[in-house]
Amino acid sequence: MSAPYLEIKGLKKTYNLKPILRGIDIVLDQGKCMALLGANGAGKTTLLRILACLTKHEAGTVRIDGLDIGQDVQQVRLLVGFVGHQPNLYDELTIIENLLFFGRMYSVKKARERAAVLLQRVGLARRSDERVGTLSRGQLQRLSLARALIHSPQLFLLDEPDAGLDDEGIELLEALIREHTEQGGTTLFTTHNFERAVKFSDQICMLSGGRVVYQQATTGLEAGGVRLAYQEALR
Amino acid sequence: MTFLLQVQAILWKDIRCELRSKQTWISMGLFALLVLVIFNFAFDLRVDNKAAIAPGALWVAFVFASLLGLGRTIAAEQEKGSMDRLMLCPVNRKAIYLAKLLGNILFITVVEVIALPIFAALFNVPLFTGELVPIVLLGTLGIATIGTLFSAIAAATQARELLLPILVFPLIVPVVIGAVRATGALMVSSINEPPWLGLMLAFDVIFLSVSLLTFEYVIEE
Numbered sequence: 177m178s179a180p181y182l183e184i185k186g187l188k189k190t191y192n193l194k195p196i197l198r199g200i201d202i203v204l205d206q207g208k209c210m211a212l213l214g215a216n217g218a219g220k221t222t223l224l225r226i227l228a229c230l231t232k233h234e235a236g237t238v239r240i241d242g243l244d245i246g247q248d249v250q251q252v253r254l255l256v257g258f259v260g261h262q263p264n265l266y267d268e269l270t271i272i273e274n275l276l277f278f279g280r281m282y283s284v285k286k287a288r289e290r291a292a293v294l295l296q297r298v299g300l301a302r303r304s305d306e307r308v309g310t311l312s313r314g315q316l317q318r319l320s321l322a323r324a325l326i327h328s329p330q331l332f333l334l335d336e337p338d339a340g341l342d343d344e345g346i347e348l349l350e351a352l353i354r355e356h357t358e359q360g361g362t363t364l365f366t367t368h369n370f371e372r373a374v375k376f377s378d379q380i381c382m383l384s385g386g387r388v389v390y391q392q393a394t395t396g397l398e399a400g401g402v403r404l405a406y407q408e409a410l411r
Numbered sequence: 412m413t414f415l416l417q418v419q420a421i422l423w424k425d426i427r428c429e430l431r432s433k434q435t436w437i438s439m440g441l442f443a444l445l446v447l448v449i450f451n452f453a454f455d456l457r458v459d460n461k462a463a464i465a466p467g468a469l470w471v472a473f474v475f476a477s478l479l480g481l482g483r484t485i486a487a488e489q490e491k492g493s494m495d496r497l498m499l500c501p502v503n504r505k506a507i508y509l510a511k512l513l514g515n516i517l518f519i520t521v522v523e524v525i526a527l528p529i530f531a532a533l534f535n536v537p538l539f540t541g542e543l544v545p546i547v548l549l550g551t552l553g554i555a556t557i558g559t560l561f562s563a564i565a566a567a568t569q570a571r572e573l574l575l576p577i578l579v580f581p582l583i584v585p586v587v588i589g590a591v592r593a594t595g596a597l598m599v600s601s602i603n604e605p606p607w608l609g610l611m612l613a614f615d616v617i618f619l620s621v622s623l624l625t626f627e628y629v630i631e632e
Binding site for chain 2: 258282307
């Protein structure tokens with residue numbers, strides 16, 4: 177039996193002496209998609225930031241594709257594509273310049289061709305020479321998705337990726353996640369939408385007070401059942 | 412090779428962003444000119460005291476104007492959150508430091524190139540000699556080296572505008588003294604002057620090495 181693609185054991189993190197994560201254990205196989213649910217402050221964003229090597233954890237181990245994120249940071253960064261709450265793009269640069277810049281940061285070969293394909297995919301190809309500062313919230317989110325995929329990451333981390341997206345954008349997001357998992361990639365995303373969590377993912381994981389309180393495969397699961405479990409967990 | 416390409420890409424991005432936003436260059440340039448004009452009015456410049464006052468005024472203008480730009484080096488990216496995205500990339504942190512340093516040197520040099528002729532005209536001093544070039548370059552390198560490192564430290568705090576000068580001024584005292592004295596020596600040649608250029612060079616090499624080695628720990632959370 178092969179090792180899981182993502183393996184989190186006893187992960188702990190505190191901010192200003194306040195425990196945010198109190199011993200998280202999560203296992204996710206390659207090609208699977210997990211939805212992270214939880215109230216505000218449950219530790220979802222902190223968990224994703226640790227996996228993206230943006231925040232250091234204090235205790236526990238995290239392995240991505242067998243690599244320890246504490247020791248093999250640069251290799252792990254190559255494997256991860258991250259979409260955060262905010263787009264955090266360079267407003268003064270154009271759409272294509274933003275993608276090419278991040279392409280260079282990841283040493284992507286044929287970055288221009290890759291950027292063109294991604295812009296076509298997220299529906300921004302015709303606006304590629306426009307400055308990012310002129311884009312709407314939803315378009316910025318689409319561009320963030322393209323940026324996160326510029327280096328063809330194996331692990332796709334999305335922190336509330338549906339924020340600011342219209343129905344068409346949500347469909348695009350779903351398609352991108354599906355394509356990513358079909359190609360063998362692994363996805364972990366946070367959301368507050370139970371229907372979306374059940375529809376997009378293979379597994380659901382619920383955090384409350386920095387602990388995993390519910391973990392379940394989505395096969396045969398309905399949004400109503402998840403909502404009940406969520407309310408039960410928060411009680 | 413990847414390292415140099417990443418330095419080049421970050422530098423290109425910073426220059427392009429600055430050319431389009433024009434936030435830092437214009438503020439720095441105007442500030443330097445204002446300082447020079449104020450000093451020109453504040454002091455009673457005579458032939459006998461010019462060499463003592465003018466170099467100090469010039470370097471005060473350069474240092475204050477530089478700090479305006481240095482303060483924005485990392486802070487602007489922190490505020491937009493783009494620093495987080497840069498930190499996500501598998502980029503050697505030394506490449507980030509070097510690119511930011513080169514950008515700062517470029518921005519400060521442009522301000523100096525504009526301010527120097529105005530300084531020469533206002534203070535009526537003949538400073539257009541080739542010997543001034545190494546003094547300005549080494550002085551700028553020293554200020555930018557320390558300023559870039561400490562801008563990363565200050566950017567992580569809420570009182571970054573207050574903190575940066577407090578952190579940077581004490582450390583750049585040796586290079587500023589060297590630059591002022593070396594500039595003064597161009598106006599009035601004096602004997603028994605220490606080798607200011609050598610001292611500035613040593614200062615720059617030491618602080619550049621320290622900054623390259625420590626930047627990673629400063630910038631990572």
